[in-house]
Amino acid sequence: MIYQHIKNGTFISRPNRFIAHVELEGQTVVCHVKNTGRCRELLIPGVKVILEYHPDAAAAGRKTEYDLIGVYKGGILINMDSQAPNRAAWEWLDAQESIPGLPGWAPDSLQREVTHGDSRFDLAFTLNEINGSGTRPAFMEVKGVTLETDGMAMFPDAPTERGIKHLHGLEKAVQEGYEAYVLFVIQMKGVHGFRPNDTTHPAFGDALRAAARAGVHVLAYDCTITPDTMTVDAPVAVILE
Known part of the structure; x- marks a missing residue:
């Protein structure tokens, strides 16, 4: 399976199960978290994360332009997309x-x-x-x-x-x-x-x-x-x- 339009960011916070705040290219963006599990051992402020950018988000009726799909735990890249x-x-x-x-x-x-x-x-x-x-x-x-x-x-x-x-x-x-x-x-x-x-x-x-x-x-x-x-x-x- 393949993702499109991948970007690298830095995790800031997760206000609730569904969204995260991520630093991306000097700005804070809101991302949909594609995993409703706790993921407390993964989503720690400062860790590097992988985002999938959706350039057609507005036309598709999405609330956010980004999905958080991966995170680095030490040197291991973990996919955390529940789909x-x-x-x-x-x-x-x-x-x-x-x-x-x-x-x-x-x-x-x-x-x-x-x-x-x-x-x-x-x-x-x-x-x-x-x-x-x-x-x-x-x-x-x-x-x-x-x-x-x-x-x-x-x-x-x-x-x-x-x-x-x-x-x-x-x-x-x-x-x-x-x-x-x-x-x-x-x-x-x-x-x-x-x-x-x-x-x-x-x-x-x-x-x-x-x-x-x-x-x-x-x-x-x-x-x-x-x-x-x-x-x-x-x-x-x-x-x-």
């Missing part, structure tokens, strides 16, 4: 010759935002048997990860009852004969593992472990990040216990 993981996951899954966690099966016929029962999953697709004629329906829920401590990526950075509901929905889908995946897209490089953030939301960690025991495939991948791109890259070890 990016779904887009990047689609591109990644569409390019897979076989599905991780189920060798011998290839994803096909991808769809976005598919409702099943009382759940709405980010991706739905068909798995085709590579050396046979079998097919399996599948769902995937995608979670973006921006929280990192000492090389360990963690999710969530704030309690998420919605996330627990998604996991329960995936469990139910497995019981009904579907393949089900939760993909944690780690929006940075430089991590050596992923685990649920039991300190912030122990109920989510419990739900993730229960989903894994029920047959939901739990995947975590890091991303190659540049100021104007994000690409799902390499698998990261998932630590549940």
Whole structure:
């Protein structure tokens, strides 16, 4: 996935979840923050941030000309656009010759935002048997990860009852004969593992472990990040216990 019209700024403040004040070329500009999470460990006054400029903002009815999409944490560039993981996951899954966690099966016929029962999953697709004629329906829920401590990526950075509901929905889908995946897209490089953030939301960690025991495939991948791109890259070890 590619951004247009990238600019570099310096973070000043975040008055609320939706906007930030950023110093850009000697002026203070108001930016839309494309992540409603807390991001307290990232958005610290003085850090360098990446903005996407929208020259057609007024014509498009936007309130701001800029989106805050990335931040530097030390020497690591972190994409913090909460819409990016779904887009990047689609591109990644569409390019897979076989599905991780189920060798011998290839994803096909991808769809976005598919409702099943009382759940709405980010991706739905068909798995085709590579050396046979079998097919399996599948769902995937995608979670973006921006929280990192000492090389360990963690999710969530704030309690998420919605996330627990998604996991329960995936469990139910497995019981009904579907393949089900939760993909944690780690929006940075430089991590050596992923685990649920039991300190912030122990109920989510419990739900993730229960989903894994029920047959939901739990995947975590890091991303190659540049100021104007994000690409799902390499698998990261998932630590549940």
